[in-house]
Amino acid sequence: MAVPAAANVAASTRTPAAFTLSQGGARTRSEVLGEELSFDCSEAEREEACHFEARYRLRNGTSEVEVIDAAFLGIRVSEVRVAFDGEPLPVAPAPMASPESTPLTGDAVQASPSPEEALGRLARTAVERFGFTLTLPPGRGGELVVRGVVRLERRFLPSGYEWPAVQARHVLLSSPPQATSWDIDYLLGPIRTWAGNPELHVTVRIPSAWEVGSSPDASARTRPEAAGWQVRRKGAHAVAERRIEGASAPEWFNIALTRRKPWWAPGGLQLGVGARLGGASRFMARLGYQLAAPESFLHSLSVETDFREQLVLTPLTQYATPQLFILPSLGLGAGVPVQVLPEARPGVRLLVDLHLGPVGAAFSWDHYPRLREGLEPFSRLALLLQVGL
Known part of the structure; x- marks a missing residue:
């Protein structure tokens, strides 16, 4: 956001900008009528950065020229360029001074909020200032455009004490990819140093498989929420949109980009030893x-044998609950055991298993129906201890 200095009455003199975020009142006579803020994050996974463009519609509705010392304030931003009505403006990058050390002159003297009050967790984050000078003739409007690159900050979301069944059961070989989130923190408070009550229209272009959300406090390690965002997906990309009123805008706005985890996850080997129950x-x-x-x-897909006469191949699907701390993972499944030896015949399997980490037990019931003359139906029970790798 641009942080303008208040102009004195004489058009040829001006006061330096105050580097606080929002001073509680308008600092210019010129108005911001609206802002279009767009982020192109289509290559974010490879670059871990997004290209941004902020377009401000300005108007000087007074009868006097206003000369404004303004600045764009950003977090993790670089390559900032500024233009007014298509004409480039010289930009002077510099670290932002703290509110306590910034001299205020003329009508810029106002009580400012502390950094902790204004930004919360971002109070100790390095804020870059890109200064420029803007001259607005009386009765004239125009478009101020700021472009640059914002680096993404990866968000750490701990799994807590819950592990998916495939991860808990195969701790050695399974490393299922997790959802990954990156944060963009954009300062909104400085727009209050301009006159006007603009509406902010935000658009974010992302890969189609990604999601966009916001979190009021990224330091809380909470998962971002998609509330307030409208997403349109087309082909390999998607566009998310959101509108914010300037008067109700927070000091800073969080945009969280999330790459969803794949719909499948590799597991690992499963070894089991036990006994076939019953008379045989x-x-x-x-x-x-x-x-x-x-x-x-x-x-x-498993192979079972008694090392004597029976050999069975079994594809099986089961629903398994996650492991919650010391509460084991419970699985219920069904499959099709195909007996290869002593004679080939298919059957039906029902299975219940219980796993605490990679160690567990499985109880199964197999039934082989009579499919042709000479083959009698039979059922078998088995109890095995299992270890996942």
Whole structure:
């Protein structure tokens, strides 16, 4: 946002800008009629930066020339360029001085809020100031355009004490990709140092698979919310829009970009040893591979044998709850066991398992129906101890 200095009555003199964010009153006679703020984040994943453009519609409705020492204040911004009605303006970048050390002169003297009151967690964040001078003749309007690059700040969102089943069961081999969020923190308070009550229209261009949201305090490590944003998706990109009234705008505005995690996650190997229950009880062993798609559904393909006469291949799908701290993950599944030896025949399997981390137990019931003459139907129960890798 531009932070203008208040002009004295004489057009040939002017006062330096106050570097506080919002002084509580208009500092210029010229008005901001509206602002269009756009971010192009289509290459954000590769560059971890977005290109921004802020367009201000200005009007000097008075009968006098107003000369304004203004500045664009930004957080993690660079390559800032300023133009008025298409004509480039010289820009002088400099770190922003603290409110306590900034001299105020003339009608710029007002009580200013402390940095903690104005910005909260951003009070100790480095703010860059890009100064420029703007001259507005009487009765004239125009468009002020500020362009630049804003670096994204990655947000850390701890998982807490909840782990998806595929991650808890396969701690060695499974490293499922997580959703990643980046923050843009944009200062809105300085616009109050201009006259007028403009509406701010924000647009953000992102990859189609991403989401846009906002968080009132990124330091709280809370997940961003999409409330207030309207998203249109077309092809490989999406455009998110939001409107904010200048009078009710916060001192700073958070834009959170989130790359959703993939719909599937790799798992790992699963080893099991146990026994077939019933009258014909025998030692059993199982070896399989498991993955998640989506996160709560586990899909596996396993081979089982008693090392004597039976060999079974089983594709299986199960719903599994996440592990909550010391509360184990519970799974309920169904599959199709295909007996290869002693004779080939398909069946139906129901399975219940319980896992605390990579260690668990599985109870299964298999039923093989009679599909042709000479093959009698039968059912089998098995209990195995399992270890996930």
